[in-house]
Amino acid sequence: MPTIAEKILCGKAGEIVECEIDYIMVNDVTGVPAFEVFEELELEPAGELKREKVVVIQDHYVPNKDVDSAEQAKALRDYARRYGIGNYYEIGKGGVCHQVMIEEGFAAPGRLIIGADSHTCSYGALGAFSTGVGSTEAAAAMATGRLWFKVPETQKFVINGELKRYVMGKDIVLHIIGDIGVSGSLYKSQEFYGTAIEDLSLPDRITISNMAVEAGAKAGIIPPDDKVFDFLRDMVRGEYKAVYADTESEYEEVFEYDASEIVPTVAKPFSPENTVPASELDVIIDQAYLGSCTNGRIADLRVAAEILKGKSVNREVRMIVVPASEKVFEQAIEEGLIKIFLDAGAFVSGPTCGACLGGHMGVLAKGERCVSTTNRNFIGRMGHKDSEVYLANPAVVAASAIKGRITDPSELEP
Amino acid sequence: MRIWKFGHNVDTDQIIPAEYLITGDAKKLATHAFAKVRPEYSREVKEGDVIVAGENFGCGSSREHAPRALLGAGISCVIAKSFARIFFRSSINIGLHLIEADVFDRIEEGDEIEISFEAGVIKNNTKKEEYKFKPLPEFMRKLLESGGLINYIKKQK
DSSP states (O other): OOOHHHHHHTSOTTOEEEEEOSEEEEETTTHHHHHHHHHHTOOSSGGGSOGGGEEEEOOSSTTTOSHHHHHHHHHHHHHHHHTTOSSEEOTTSOBSHHHHHHHTTOOOTTOEEEESSGGGGGGGGGTOEEEEOOHHHHHHHHHHSEEEEEOOOEEEEEEESOOOTTOOHHHHHHHHHHHHOTTTTTTOEEEEESHHHHHSOHHHHHHHHHGGGGGTOSEEEOOOOHHHHHHHTTTSOSOOOOOOOOTTOOOSEEEEEEGGGOOOEEEOTTOTTOEEEGGGOOOBOSEEEEEHHHHOSHHHHHHHHHHHTTOOOOTTOEEEEEOSBHHHHHHHHHTTHHHHHHHHTOEEOOSOOGGGGTOSSSOBOTTOEEEESSSOOOTTTTBSTTOEEEEOOHHHHHHHHHHSBOOOGGGGOO | OOEEEOOSSOBHHHHSOGGGTTOOOHHHHHTTTTTTTOTHHHHHOOTTOEEEEOSSBTBSOOOTHHHHHHHHTTOOEEEESOBOHHHHHHHHHHTOOEEEOOOTTTOOTTOOEEEETTTTEEEETTTTEEEEOOOOOHHHHHHHHHTSHHHHHHHHO
């Protein structure tokens, strides 16, 4: 019996299929090459681009970090105008692409979405089959509305039990990657089940699906429930149909975890699989980064603000807070969270991918260490090749910012 | 032809660091390939060279700039135990040859090798060994033979 991936892709694991795509997303880094390739196709008339399916979001190097990135953002803007793309998100009106795709109602259960960004797998948290592609594939899909896929095998992850305080979706996914490794799900689709997943808020589920790619997965899908349907009410674009696996679905492997045994977890440099409990680390930090498509949502900011309220960021630490979208930013202002961050001595900026990929707004110098809510800690990921990134949840980042070293938040409790 | 050997889990940040993602031009990208981890590579790499690596080559970001940077320097083929999936797809789609083969422990830098894609054989002339590999599925071979996805679509028009 078919898994969710097999149902959405309409094929059996191992088959190569061609599917109709619901949406194709590109950003300022991947979008320009995609439009260049699209123009190489020399479609006549040029208006043949499937513009209603294309979503263009400026997020990586914006606000423009230098002249080269300004030229790139301008080129993307010009392409979006030339092809009359209505789904175009300029700075000030959007944010980090995956948060925008979710907030703007593009992501929904049962849909097949591709994006020229590896964390496109985030929408699996809403029951979509969504996956990252290259610019050439995005261009082909812009032209034809379709793309080829090899239907993946599916691994089932079952997480039962109750999570402890300060343990979040981030810890679940880091725990899993620490167990199966960064190639543990190579070419495969993941599906998540169990009481801990059912109890989890949508933002925490998005963190899990977001990092599916860090285990090599093609997709990380969570069967949609009322939390997803309630979120989508009144804001989703068009109709959607939830897709579920059959009870007799064939999984290649099944992994089971006890939620109560998962602790606040940190992935040490230079791999997301290099995980240890936060409490076991004694690492002095120079920077604490809260943001990104992984952990820059309002729920993440709330968790960090609760810890930072009335406290100060350590004098040896720069704390940087980057809400994942303008909507998140605005809500954080309304809820008084931004005031808490500012009062604590953190730097707050508008949404951008920024320092997560070593772009700008918080790049690291030689030898510096950053504890970060982002998704990758590869060599030189956030700056100099001899800088280090430690991946953690927002509570760990906030607690570490106060203490000046990587800290399990429970250590702060009286 | 020179062999460039890399390890396991070579990520796309190593292949082309993010600060160079301000062009999609393969030749320009090639001048920055492996800039942080192996600075001599971009100076010394030559048309026809081959990369040999372990598991999960090309993991991380979806940046097509990574396979483009390799193609731009004339890398004729990447041989790895396994590839990250977006890198794998993008390479095939832009016409960069990949071989999935467990030869990481057999091929050293300095070895002379010959590849027959049709027969699915790598000949190591230095060690006098032969390694078989499974050729790509027919659909992907067609894409590569067309010179990538765009030429394939053009031919179908």
